[in-house]
Amino acid sequence: MSYVDEVLEQVKAKNADQPEFLQAVTEVLNSLRPVVEQHEEQYRKLAILERITEPDRQIMFRVPWVDDNGQTQVNRGFRVQFNNAIGPYKGGLRLHPSVNLSIIKFLGFEQVFKNSLTTLPIGGGKGGSDFDPKGKSDNEVMRFCQSFMTELYKYIGADQDVPAGDIGTGAREIGFLFGQYKKIRDTYEGVLTGKGLTYGGSLARTEATGYGLVYLTEELLKCHGTDFNGKTVAVSGAGNVAIYAIQKAESLGAKVVTCSDSTGWIYDPEGIDVAVLKDVKEVKRARLTEYAAARPSAEYHEKANKDDHGVWNIKCDVALPCATQNELNLDDAKALVANGVYAVCEGANMPTTLEATEYLQKNGVLFVCGKASNAGGVATSALEMSQNSERLSWSFEEVDAKLKNIMVGIYHNIDDAAKEYGMEGNYVAGANIAGFKKVVEAMIAQGVC
Numbered sequence: 001m002s003y004v005d006e007v008l009e010q011v012k013a014k015n016a017d018q019p020e021f022l023q024a025v026t027e028v029l030n031s032l033r034p035v036v037e038q039h040e041e042q043y044r045k046l047a048i049l050e051r052i053t054e055p056d057r058q059i060m061f062r063v064p065w066v067d068d069n070g071q072t073q074v075n076r077g078f079r080v081q082f083n084n085a086i087g088p089y090k091g092g093l094r095l096h097p098s099v100n101l102s103i104i105k106f107l108g109f110e111q112v113f114k115n116s117l118t119t120l121p122i123g124g125g126k127g128g129s130d131f132d133p134k135g136k137s138d139n140e141v142m143r144f145c146q147s148f149m150t151e152l153y154k155y156i157g158a159d160q161d162v163p164a165g166d167i168g169t170g171a172r173e174i175g176f177l178f179g180q181y182k183k184i185r186d187t188y189e190g191v192l193t194g195k196g197l198t199y200g201g202s203l204a205r206t207e208a209t210g211y212g213l214v215y216l217t218e219e220l221l222k223c224h225g226t227d228f229n230g231k232t233v234a235v236s237g238a239g240n241v242a243i244y245a246i247q248k249a250e251s252l253g254a255k256v257v258t259c260s261d262s263t264g265w266i267y268d269p270e271g272i273d274v275a276v277l278k279d280v281k282e283v284k285r286a287r288l289t290e291y292a293a294a295r296p297s298a299e300y301h302e303k304a305n306k307d308d309h310g311v312w313n314i315k316c317d318v319a320l321p322c323a324t325q326n327e328l329n330l331d332d333a334k335a336l337v338a339n340g341v342y343a344v345c346e347g348a349n350m351p352t353t354l355e356a357t358e359y360l361q362k363n364g365v366l367f368v369c370g371k372a373s374n375a376g377g378v379a380t381s382a383l384e385m386s387q388n389s390e391r392l393s394w395s396f397e398e399v400d401a402k403l404k405n406i407m408v409g410i411y412h413n414i415d416d417a418a419k420e421y422g423m424e425g426n427y428v429a430g431a432n433i434a435g436f437k438k439v440v441e442a443m444i445a446q447g448v449c
């Protein structure tokens with residue numbers, strides 16, 4: 001049995017109850033086969049694949065907090081520190097009722113390769129809680145964040161582990177978390193990224209993941225002789241990543257006709273009005289029904305069931321899934337191909353199932369996985385860390401230019417890696433191989449640890 005298959009079997013046996021983690025490991029290890037085969041003896045001896053699929057540590061803890069009615073609530077907190085071979089652990093905190101160890105491990109595992117692709121010195125980690133900020137008052141969110149940090153602070157630090165935002169963790173939550181860390185540690189350091197601009201945040205961090213996704217897609221299109229101008233684009237999600245992806249794509253001449261949230265989706269044939277969307281989602285924190293109410297050209301479709309991903313039935317040239325994992329399945333991929341989609345680039349983490357990815361690739365669709373195409377967020381977080389260390393703030397234009405440069409570099413890095421291993425155009429393999437090689441080189445140099 002090959003070394004990859006052997007380790008895949010072991011990982012499956014040890015983590016049988018963690019489907020998302022197994023999905024991510026299966027995708028990555030399968031695409032690493034050509035590299036692993038070249039170094040099989042050395043990697044086996046050093047147990048490289050066993051080590052890279054086992055987190056350095058996983059921390060789980062109780063998060064008690066008191067709601068506005070005086071009732072004590074208990075949530076579960078997580079931080080998975082996956083690999084720090086190339087820098088301090090770095091990765092967001094997800095606050096969503098679906099959060100469990102499998103989801104945090106899959107995200108932490110992917111983060112290792114993504115962070116490596118940014119070319120910046122950051123290792124991989126991820127955390128979060130099954131707490132749902134939706135419908136909670138600001139005071140409830142603050143009490144939760146303070147309780148969460150009262151345990152988490154022991155394991156993080158500017159040179160140790162630097163968490164950031166993710167689903168459910170925006171500027172408000174980062175502010176409460178930072179305040180509590182500062183109070184407990186009595187130290188002012190860049191322990192979190194995504195901070196507000198008045199206390200160490202970076203300009204362009206809010207826009208970075210969505211803008212970065214579009215910068216990488218723009219380079220992909222350019223290298224295939226086309227561009228965004230006049231293209232119809234389908235986007236899912238209506239959160240941080242989706243909003244700024246829509247804004248940047250439209251500024252490049254595309255017409256973005258869809259967006260979605262967990263209860264429904266919008267088809268707006270005249271193009272999504274970003275100002276209205278931002279008001280509904282960032283200011284009012286309301287449902288997309290409010291968007292439809294404000295835009296006569298928009299149709300609102302209620303989600304029929306959890307597998308209803310209606311946005312992918314809309315005819316488009318480019319699809320940018322920006323909501324959550326496994327939101328684009330085989331049926332959705334078939335609908336996109338039948339409608340002539342040209343490129344699919346992931347804004348979310350693992351939004352496309354394994355079967356859907358294979359189908360898109362087999363049918364000639366240009367497909368870039370999230371660990372490459374959504375790396376702009378973490379890359380800009382690393383730029384925030386640099387600014388904090390320097391005690392300086394860079395201008396929006398300076399950060400945005402560095403972000404664009406990084407995303408263009410990532411595209412060429414994954415394209416070159418795919419070509420080097422005889423898989424031209426397979427950007428999933430290219431991303432995994434390029435990310436993996438750097439981390440493994442560092443792991444080998446540092447000995448068995």
Ligand code: NDP
Nearest residue numbers: 166167168209237238239240241261262323324348349377
């Ligand atoms: P937000 O919480 O800002 O937005 C998430 C959006 O997706 C919301 O519109 C949400 O709708 C929707 N959504 C969530 N779950 C589902 C679901 N099951 N079905 C349909 N829609 C859903 O998160 P972000 O925009 O920050 O993150 C989106 C994705 O991008 C995640 O996969 C995240 O890990 C990834 N990512 C984010 C980065 C960042 O910098 N923010 C960086 C790299 C990756 P609703 O409001 O109704 O819940």
